[in-house]
Amino acid sequence: MAGIMAIKTASETANADYNLARLLEMPGGLEKIALEKLPAFIRETRDYEAFGRQVLLAHNVTSEELHLIDGQPYFYYPKDFNSHAAFYGDDGQAPRLQIEGDGVNVGIMTIMSDDTTIHLKRLMVQKYNYLERVRELSGQAVAKAEDTKIIDLVETLLKGNGTVTAPQHATQIVTTADTTLSKAHLVQLKKTLSQWNVPLAAFVMNQARIDDILTWATAEIDQLTQREMLESGVKYSIWGDVKLITSPIIPMDTVYAFSEPEYVGRMPILKDLTVRLTETQNKLEKGLFMFEFLGIYLASQKAIGKLILGFKDGDNKIKLINPQADVLARDTKVPVTGYGSLEGR
Numbered sequence: 001m002a003g004i005m006a007i008k009t010a011s012e013t014a015n016a017d018y019n020l021a022r023l024l025e026m027p028g029g030l031e032k033i034a035l036e037k038l039p040a041f042i043r044e045t046r047d048y049e050a051f052g053r054q055v056l057l058a059h060n061v062t063s064e065e066l067h068l069i070d071g072q073p074y075f076y077y078p079k080d081f082n083s084h085a086a087f088y089g090d091d092g093q094a095p096r097l098q099i100e101g102d103g104v105n106v107g108i109m110t111i112m113s114d115d116t117t118i119h120l121k122r123l124m125v126q127k128y129n130y131l132e133r134v135r136e137l138s139g140q141a142v143a144k145a146e147d148t149k150i151i152d153l154v155e156t157l158l159k160g161n162g163t164v165t166a167p168q169h170a171t172q173i174v175t176t177a178d179t180t181l182s183k184a185h186l187v188q189l190k191k192t193l194s195q196w197n198v199p200l201a202a203f204v205m206n207q208a209r210i211d212d213i214l215t216w217a218t219a220e221i222d223q224l225t226q227r228e229m230l231e232s233g234v235k236y237s238i239w240g241d242v243k244l245i246t247s248p249i250i251p252m253d254t255v256y257a258f259s260e261p262e263y264v265g266r267m268p269i270l271k272d273l274t275v276r277l278t279e280t281q282n283k284l285e286k287g288l289f290m291f292e293f294l295g296i297y298l299a300s301q302k303a304i305g306k307l308i309l310g311f312k313d314g315d316n317k318i319k320l321i322n323p324q325a326d327v328l329a330r331d332t333k334v335p336v337t338g339y340g341s342l343e344g345r
């Protein structure tokens with residue numbers, strides 16, 4: 001009778017299960033199932049885009065270039081005279097500051113996403129490439145952790161041997177009671193670098209601050225910028241080639257200025273972002289996580305500036321981002337909640 005589903009026999013069901021089991025045992029079998037349905041899906045928001053590797057000079061290192069201190073790998077960088085350096089040790093737990101000495105040993109730490117559970121049933125009924133989406137979200141979690149560590153390192157460097165209300169390098173911080181970003185604010189922020197004869201390369205801010213530029217008078221925006229804003233509604237560079245980089249992890253009241261990457265610092269990468277599928281106790285599930293081995297080093301406070309909007313006397317000038325609360329990623333010694341099974345996301 002047309003329209004009625006034929007009931008599978010026990011042998012047909014067993015054969016289908018056998019073929020599925022063989023496919024899962026084959027190299028790349030899980031990925032093949034995940035790729036069977038590829039319709040595009042609607043994202044809730046724009047995916048996270050990392051900025052850390054735009055402001056730092058990232059480069060690959062080999063195990064032969066590293067040296068061990070107490071059994072942990074470090075990469076050595078010479079330090080310029082009178083510069084204050086900030087970096088992470090191999091544990092990646094807390095930023096470190098170094099003022100004296102002619103070199104810095106930067107630890108190679110592990111940044112990794114939490115395990116994500118991938119269920120076979122979800123793969124079979126998916127309406128999009130579920131496995132690839134899991135990879136994207138895990139990669140974004142690692143990118144957020146990476147960027148958060150950079151911002152915390154910036155704050156540590158600016159604080160120096162001072163306090164959160166009276167940082168040692170207060171000359172690198174501009175404050176204003178205004179709550180809307182103006183061109184004059186960016187000029188003042190640029191001066192924190194210009195006073196040391198250091199070139200400006202990028203401003204990093206929350207996406208909402210780009211909207212403030214739409215309120216600027218026509219006389220404050222050059223013709224090229226006006227045309228770009230009319231055509232696309234956004235502006236991602238200013239004054240020729242100074243980048244405007246946006247990130248949701250940057251507080252609404254803060255804008256950072258960075259010099260060229262060669263002045264700001266380095267990111268030695270021993271192993272770049274890598275995906276791993278793991279076995280679980282449930283034979284119908286797989287685990288997925290992503291990890292990387294790298295270091296983060298800021299070479300000088302003179303290559304970084306900070307603007308604080310809506311500032312009131314007595315407010316803190318130094319604020320570290322809390323990775324436990326704001327970033328879905330972890331170091332090997334600091335576990336946090338990950339994406340779980342992604343059900344309902």
